[in-house]
Amino acid sequence: MRIGIAGITGRVGRLLVEEVLAAGATVAGGTTRSPEQAAGLPAGLPLFTTMSALAKECEVVIDFTHADTVASSAQALVGTGVAWVLGTTGLSAQQNQALRDAAGDITIVHAANFSPGVTLVRRLAQMMGQALPADSYDAEIVEMHHRQKVDAPSGTALAIGQAVALGRGVALEDVRESGRDGLTGPRKPGAIGFAALRGGQIVGEHDVLFTSADEQITLSHRAFDRRIFATGAVRAALWAKGREAGLYSMEDVLGLPPL
Ligand SMILES: NC(=O)C1=CN([C@@H]2O[C@H](COP(=O)(O)OP(=O)(O)OC[C@H]3O[C@@H](n4cnc5c(N)ncnc54)[C@H](OP(=O)(O)O)[C@@H]3O)[C@@H](O)[C@H]2O)C=CC1
Numbered sequence: 001m002r003i004g005i006a007g008i009t010g011r012v013g014r015l016l017v018e019e020v021l022a023a024g025a026t027v028a029g030g031t032t033r034s035p036e037q038a039a040g041l042p043a044g045l046p047l048f049t050t051m052s053a054l055a056k057e058c059e060v061v062i063d064f065t066h067a068d069t070v071a072s073s074a075q076a077l078v079g080t081g082v083a084w085v086l087g088t089t090g091l092s093a094q095q096n097q098a099l100r101d102a103a104g105d106i107t108i109v110h111a112a113n114f115s116p117g118v119t120l121v122r123r124l125a126q127m128m129g130q131a132l133p134a135d136s137y138d139a140e141i142v143e144m145h146h147r148q149k150v151d152a153p154s155g156t157a158l159a160i161g162q163a164v165a166l167g168r169g170v171a172l173e174d175v176r177e178s179g180r181d182g183l184t185g186p187r188k189p190g191a192i193g194f195a196a197l198r199g200g201q202i203v204g205e206h207d208v209l210f211t212s213a214d215e216q217i218t219l220s221h222r223a224f225d226r227r228i229f230a231t232g233a234v235r236a237a238l239w240a241k242g243r244e245a246g247l248y249s250m251e252d253v254l255g256l257p258p259l
């Protein structure tokens with residue numbers, strides 16, 4: 001199987017090269033805006049500056065880049081039959097719409113976090129949202145990442161928040177409280193709060209807290225090594241090949257029922 005890697009010089013991109021090879025697949029090439037950054041990648045690896053050029057060489061592309069690339073990548077992949085495993089976070093409403101539109105024609109697996117652990121945390125968060133009344137249990141999500149991260153709250157924090165909202169039968173946009181600062185007034189009843197911390201080289205930490213007057217329940221996930229994201233994405237790529245067009249999640253890849 002021929003897998004292309006968009007963002008091949010990145011933190012996750014470089015690990016994807018190793019994990020694709022470890023899975024017995026072929027690295028068909030990768031994209032970079034500046035091929036001189038390719039130091040340390042295996043010699044002779046084909047490098048391209050556009051998604052269209054990479055798509056001609058592979059059956060599946062794994063993409064960990066930047067939200068700004070999503071619309072043009074969707075345009076480049078539609079009509080090619082190439083499946084798209086997308087790990088990029090920080091997507092706007094329009095960029096998410098571009099994904100849904102492209103999924104009418106190609107197979108897309110999109111996950112804010114490809115680790116099996118976070119996939120299960122989301123499920124537990126949904127159950128807690130459903131079981132613990134929103135007027136007495138305050139839901140807060142705290143995440144911490146490395147200092148280079150460009151989006152906040154993390155895609156994972158938002159995906160966990162969506163699971164809690166689903167459990168509560170509300171839309172996250174209606175109850176989301178991010179970035180409290182200054183004279184905020186008391187916490188809004190039923191709010192789902194987010195706090196984002198940044199520092200050093202932290203790979204990814206997420207805590208979901210449900211706090212009432214009488215007790216607190218915390219779900220915690222710690223990624224010790226970002227290789228967990230690369231192995232999950234390669235697993236998704238192997239699963240996606242030849243699959244019917246549509247927008248799929250990590251739940252689909254792991255064979256879990258949808259949230
Ligand atoms: N779903 C998941 O499990 C995970 C998701 N992520 C997400 O994946 C993304 C990448 O993370 P990470 O590898 O740490 O980031 P990096 O910045 O290390 O790598 C991203 C690569 O994408 C390329 N890139 C960056 N901006 C652009 C742009 N505007 N246009 C085209 N290419 C661009 C760069 O390559 P070059 O300069 O060579 O062009 C860069 O090396 C982020 O959105 C992050 O949140 C991260 C970890 C896990």
Ligand SMILES: O=C(O)C1=N[C@H](C(=O)O)C[C@H](O)C1
Nearest residue numbers: 089112113149154155156204
């Ligand atoms: O940028 C990162 O590093 C990570 N991004 C993803 C996110 O935004 O949730 C996943 C993981 O936490 C690492």
